[in-house]
Amino acid sequence: MKPPTTGTERHRTRARGPATALAVIAAGAVALGLAIPAHAASTLKAAAEARGRYFGTALTRGDLGISAEVNLAAAQFDMVTPGNEMKWDATEPSKGSFNFGSGDQIVSFAQSHGMRVRGHNLVWHAQLPAWVGGVPLNQVQGVMENHITTEATHYKGKVYAWDVINEPYNEDGTLRQDVFYRAMGSGYIAAALRAAHAADPNAKLYINDYNIEGINAKSNGLYSLAQSLLSQGVPLHGIGLESHFIVGQVPSSLQANMERFAALGLDVAITELDDRIQMPADSSELQQQGTDYGRVVNACLAVPRCVGVSQWGVDDGHTWIPGTFPGYGAPMMWDSSYQPKPAYQAALSALNSGTSSPSQSPSQSPSQSPTSSPSVSPSRSPSASPSPSSSPIGGACSATIKTINSWGGGFQSEVTVRAGSAPVNGWTVKWSWPGGQSISSLWNGRQSTSGSSVTVSNESYNGSIAAGASTTFGFTANGSAATPTATCTSP
Ligand code: XIL
Numbered sequence: 001m002k003p004p005t006t007g008t009e010r011h012r013t014r015a016r017g018p019a020t021a022l023a024v025i026a027a028g029a030v031a032l033g034l035a036i037p038a039h040a041a042s043t044l045k046a047a048a049e050a051r052g053r054y055f056g057t058a059l060t061r062g063d064l065g066i067s068a069e070v071n072l073a074a075a076q077f078d079m080v081t082p083g084n085e086m087k088w089d090a091t092e093p094s095k096g097s098f099n100f101g102s103g104d105q106i107v108s109f110a111q112s113h114g115m116r117v118r119g120h121n122l123v124w125h126a127q128l129p130a131w132v133g134g135v136p137l138n139q140v141q142g143v144m145e146n147h148i149t150t151e152a153t154h155y156k157g158k159v160y161a162w163d164v165i166n167e168p169y170n171e172d173g174t175l176r177q178d179v180f181y182r183a184m185g186s187g188y189i190a191a192a193l194r195a196a197h198a199a200d201p202n203a204k205l206y207i208n209d210y211n212i213e214g215i216n217a218k219s220n221g222l223y224s225l226a227q228s229l230l231s232q233g234v235p236l237h238g239i240g241l242e243s244h245f246i247v248g249q250v251p252s253s254l255q256a257n258m259e260r261f262a263a264l265g266l267d268v269a270i271t272e273l274d275d276r277i278q279m280p281a282d283s284s285e286l287q288q289q290g291t292d293y294g295r296v297v298n299a300c301l302a303v304p305r306c307v308g309v310s311q312w313g314v315d316d317g318h319t320w321i322p323g324t325f326p327g328y329g330a331p332m333m334w335d336s337s338y339q340p341k342p343a344y345q346a347a348l349s350a351l352n353s354g355t356s357s358p359s360q361s362p363s364q365s366p367s368q369s370p371t372s373s374p375s376v377s378p379s380r381s382p383s384a385s386p387s388p389s390s391s392p393i394g395g396a397c398s399a400t401i402k403t404i405n406s407w408g409g410g411f412q413s414e415v416t417v418r419a420g421s422a423p424v425n426g427w428t429v430k431w432s433w434p435g436g437q438s439i440s441s442l443w444n445g446r447q448s449t450s451g452s453s454v455t456v457s458n459e460s461y462n463g464s465i466a467a468g469a470s471t472t473f474g475f476t477a478n479g480s481a482a483t484p485t486a487t488c489t490s491p
Contacts, residue, residue: 040352042414042474043404044344045078047351048308051301054079055351056118056310058272061085061102063318064109067409067478068338068440073314074113075405075412075441075476079160081118081271081310082106083320086155087127092147095131100154107158113407118271118310119159121208122148123192124166125178133179140183145195152199161204163240163271164196165189169209173221189225190234197235208240208271214251215260226264238267243296244312245275246328247285250292255299262305270300272312274331275343276321281330290342293333297350309347338441396420397465397488399429403481404474410440411481415456417488418470424490426463429456429473431486437479445473 041047044055056079063069063083073080084090085102092098110117123144135143152162168175168189175181180188193205207226212219222239229236239261241254251257258268275292277285300306313319317336322329333344398418405412417427429445433452445456462471 042348042472043412044076044348044351047348049078051351053300053306053351054116054308054310055347056081056115056308057314058083058120058310058312059106059109059314061105063314064105066318069314069318070109071407071410071412071476071478072334072338072441074115074407074410077311078115079118079308079310080106080110080115081120081312083313084127086120086151087124088122088132088147089127089129091151093129095135095143096146098150098154100151103155107155111158116160117155117158118269119152119155119162119203120271121163121166122151122196123164123180123188125176125180126167128179135179137179137183140179141188141191144180144188144192148192148195149199152196152203156200157202159200159203161206161238161269162196162200163208164192164205165207167209168207169212169218169221171211171218173217173219175221186225190229190232193229193235204237204267205235206238206240206267206269206271207236208242210242210244210272212239213241213243213245213254213257215253215257216251219257223260223264226261226266230264230266236266238269238307240269240271242272242312243270243274244272245292245296247275247277247289247292250275250295254296255302258299258303258306262303267305267307268303269307270296270309273309274312274319274321276325276328276331278327279322279329286330286342289330290346293343294346294350297347301350334441340441340443344443396422397424397427397490399431399486399488401431401483401486403483406481410476410478412474412476413481413483414472414474415445415486416470416472417458417465419465419467419490421467423467424463424465427458427465427488427490429486429488430454431484433479434482434484435479437477437482439475439477442475443473444471447475 041050048055055077057073057077058081059070059073060083082103085106090102091100107117132143148164170176175186184191189207196203196205207222209218209222212222226236226239241258261268273293273296275289277289297309300309311333313332315334315336315338316330316332319329319331321331332341333347334340397420400416400418402414402416403411404414415429417429431454433454436452439447439449439454442456444459444462446459448455456473462473465471
């Protein structure tokens with residue numbers, strides 16, 4: 001497989017129905033000093049959908065075999081971009097011989113979990129099999145159009161959007177002199193977009209690139225091209241801003257840049273968000289990464305034509321960053337043990353905070369919602385669970401476990417912890433699994449497990465609950481969905 005980037009590029013700085021999960025999230029928001037609405041969603045996808053956006057991830061075929069990773073992806077995201085499986089080297093490794101097996105696996109995973117798909121990509125200078133470079137220049141257009149037509153027809157009706165053209169620009173705002181440019185000049189872009197539109201008229205067609213997130217020479221070049229394509233009636237619908245950032249370096253002109261493309265009548269999307277840190281990452285860098293993720297999400301929310309944000313991966317243990325940018329890592333919202341990082345809390349808080357202009361892009365209706373069992377098993381700890389008298393502000397609490405999503409072999413739950421008539425300062429929730437379930441990832445709480453017994457205590461930021469108020473934590477688990485009775489105690 002060809003390396004995705006050259007050495008010089010190393011400087012560069014990734015549904016279901018309406019949200020059903022409503023909860024008060026203290027997580028992160030308190031730390032960030034943000035106001036939270038009374039009903040906040042507890043997953044990225046639910047929170048994004050409530051704001052008229054999607055929240056996506058990239059998955060490879062290899063990722064599909066890692067259950068903890070895919071369970072987390074299915075719980076949190078409602079859009080999937082295949083990491084490599086729809087690229088030219090995977091789909092047409094030799095001339096005229098197509099292979100869609102790996103891409104199909106990603107699509108069926110997405111469909112079976114109510115997620116949509118961003119097709120990625122049709123025309124790119126990298127991960128391009130060597131045979132294309134050997135095609136006589138006067139035949140390149142035919143080869144390119146055949147590739148696009150065959151692939152976009154195969155996935156017709158199954159992708160929300162296509163990155164038709166990937167990474168066409170040099171840093172100075174000129175087009176790369178790749179085989180497509182050498183054969184057709186800049187006209188290859190219009191030809192590719194037209195071929196894709198003819199094959200799948202309902203897919204949103206994008207040009208996608210990196211280092212075009214801020215206003216600079218490269219994004220200026222793309223802006224001029226977009227203006228020119230639109231004035232010629234070429235079917236271009238969106239601009240993908242990859243957003244492979246270095247911690248602390250999100251461009252200040254990100255929102256203004258998205259706004260100028262939107263003003264042309266285009267959708268914009270954050271397509272490959274990650275935020276890498278020189279390893280080892282320290283806690284202030286992880287906090288800064290949270291600030292960065294929050295800024296990116298807020299920029300998207302501020303621009304009505306920004307349709308969604310996709311992270312390029314799920315967790316720090318499975319990301320392209322260390323392999324491509326040696327010495328860097330930790331770019332994701334979850335660490336390599338699938339624990340949420342400040343970046344997750346910041347992204348979720350941004351989605352749950354304030355009001356934004358709703359997305360204006362007519363987005364496809366989300367795919368069918370997979371089975372979910374909204375059974376609620378209210379469980380109150382004995383009201384006579386008195387706090388020790390030495391704890392003047394302690395009080396009884398109750399916990400309710402609710403299943404908010406389930407899929408073959410796993411499920412996601414939300415647990416509401418409510419204070420009784422007195423405020424609670426610190427809480428512990430316990431339950432037992434009835435049938436061998438096990439937690440794969442838990443957020444907004446600290447977990448300890450012994451056999452089938454689970455104990456979850458508050459984090460530092462969500463231990464205090466006012467009288468009658470509540471907070472939530474959530475988890476994904478392996479096994480069949482269960483709503484055991486939970487008890488809550490507070491000191
Ligand atoms: C990356 C994949 O994540 C890697 O697995 C692969 O080795 C190289 O490509 N810009 C893009 C993506 O548009 O396709 C790239 O994905 C990351 C940079």
